Amino acid sequence: MAAISLRKLRKTFGELTVVHDIDLEIADKEFIILVGPSGCGKSTTLRMIAGLEDVSSGDLIIGDLIVNDVAAKDRDIAMVFQNYALYPHMTVYKNMAFGLELRRAPRDEVDRKVREAAEILDITYLLNRKPKALSGGQRQRVALGRAMVRSPEVFLLDEPLSNLDAKLRATMRAEITKLHRSLNATFIYVTHDQVEAMTMADRIVVMQDGHIQQVAKPQDLYDNPVNLFVASFIGAPQMNFYPVTIRETDAGFAVDFGGTLLPLPPRLTPENLAPYEGQEVTLGLRPEAFFERMTSEHDPDMFAQLDGVVDYAEPMGPEIHLNFAVQGHSTTARLSPRFAARPGDTVTLHVDMSMAHLFDPKSERSLMAGPAA
């Protein structure tokens, strides 16, 4: 059993507080990803769980034990570092065996475990090499293998893929997900890459400035961001934002965007909207809310038209990212690659307002999330 609880966990360096009293419950065998921009406290949190940083205040509980004062080596964890941290003067075999040997495991058991892990990671042929003679991807596998042989309850991974090239990263993502399934352990993974977070996690923890912004399953996080930060951090290209005013019309609530009235989806209830009537709020639209034309599948009541001046288009292969200005607000739309537009053209796009998000510009919280707790 290795459920992990962070209770009011805080880390300060002198005057500076980098992790502010965070609470988080991580279930046994869960794959949880801490994501956020650099300096958001995600690595520090991971290092506190690892026992590499002292906990300034609060409790860190692994299983049923408060481990604040337990040394890293006695926490039954293994860690994979961003720069691999392989011992340069030892062979791959020795690197993987080292932790077990220090724990005085019998020689044949060490050998069996190292070979097993090497087999799974497909690095048996590298066992006699030194780290210097390995490529980045191979080093990463060895680092994973070193963590695996100890069969710990908890795996901590600190940006393990950020030194790999894009293609290898995609392969390793899939492998780590598989590894998590087969190892039956709790994984805590830190990254600044939201694609890694979305693709691998059971649940994602979004952090900013030492605070947890939102904890949710990947799709929930994408569909229902609780605030402007999460909305803009998750999703690439990022969500487009516009200042709009809430108006009550005969047909219910709508938003006024520079004179154009846009409908609002039913999930934004009158209770959500009434307090903001006549006030300015922030409208958020993801790039995929824009269409060249409406089809029969679309609900015409939820659609509106917006005109814009094309700035530039980025062909991505299966789609293009069209950058244009709507009433002076820079916007990115995800369109079919056959959409032809040149810089300076005026285009009219259809917007699916059922995908709209509204945020309070002051508290930055989603109107659906209700007032801040």
Next chain:
Amino acid sequence: MTVTIKRAPKARFNWGKIATYVIVILVSLTMLAPFVWMLSASLKLNRDVFAFPIEWIPSEPRWRNYVDIWSKIPLGLFVYNTAKLTVIVTVLQLLTSSFAAYAFAKLRFPYRNALFLAYIATIAMPWQVYMVPQFLMMREFGLNNTHLALICLQAFTAFGVFLMRQFYMSIPDELCEAARIDGMSEYGIWRRIMLPLSMPALSTLTIFTFVNTWNDFLGPLIYLTRTELKTIQIGIRMFISQYSAEYGLIMAASVVALIPVLIVFLALQRFFVEGIASTGLKG
């Protein structure tokens, strides 16, 4: 429009480069001259040593000088004393320097940087300033005329700690952290991770310490007055008597004294050059 393709002109005769080479060669010769003079003087009779113009290659080389030096003074004993002191001091310095450097580079404790600064600030204090009070103190301890006095004084150096610490700073902290999670104690990390990785820095420090201790003149001069304790550098002075000096023999003994230093330097110079180049540079 057609574009005519021209070949960029080859670099022409470079007078600047030639001047540089000439200067460098002249400086090298100036450096080497005393050494060559010493070699040549070691093969001469005392009266020929200062003959002018200098006879660089003696017409009748006096190889006997190299035999006489061993019998006229107890040179063998001096070599043994020097070797003993040098080896002990070098080993101790490597140990203490790398050990302290590990703490200064990789452990977190209060006032670490202030302590380190205070320690290396002692490099700025010339030994001549405090050697007399230090001598009085050692005499109080009853260590006058013992090798132990020199060993105690030279086993710790701020320079060695500084050199090793700068090297350790270039070794990523993650290695220590990985080792901690693997279950190693701090002593274990120092011995099994840091030491094997710091061969270049250790070699550099070995050369520095070995050469310094072997060539040390002032230290043994102050602390060692009994003949059977003397090192080679002060032992050679026995060729100088009240009214005369055996320059040929002095030079021969000096050449002999130089050999171990040369051997150590040549054996470790590959690491030494690497060490100098990488100290504090690898980010």
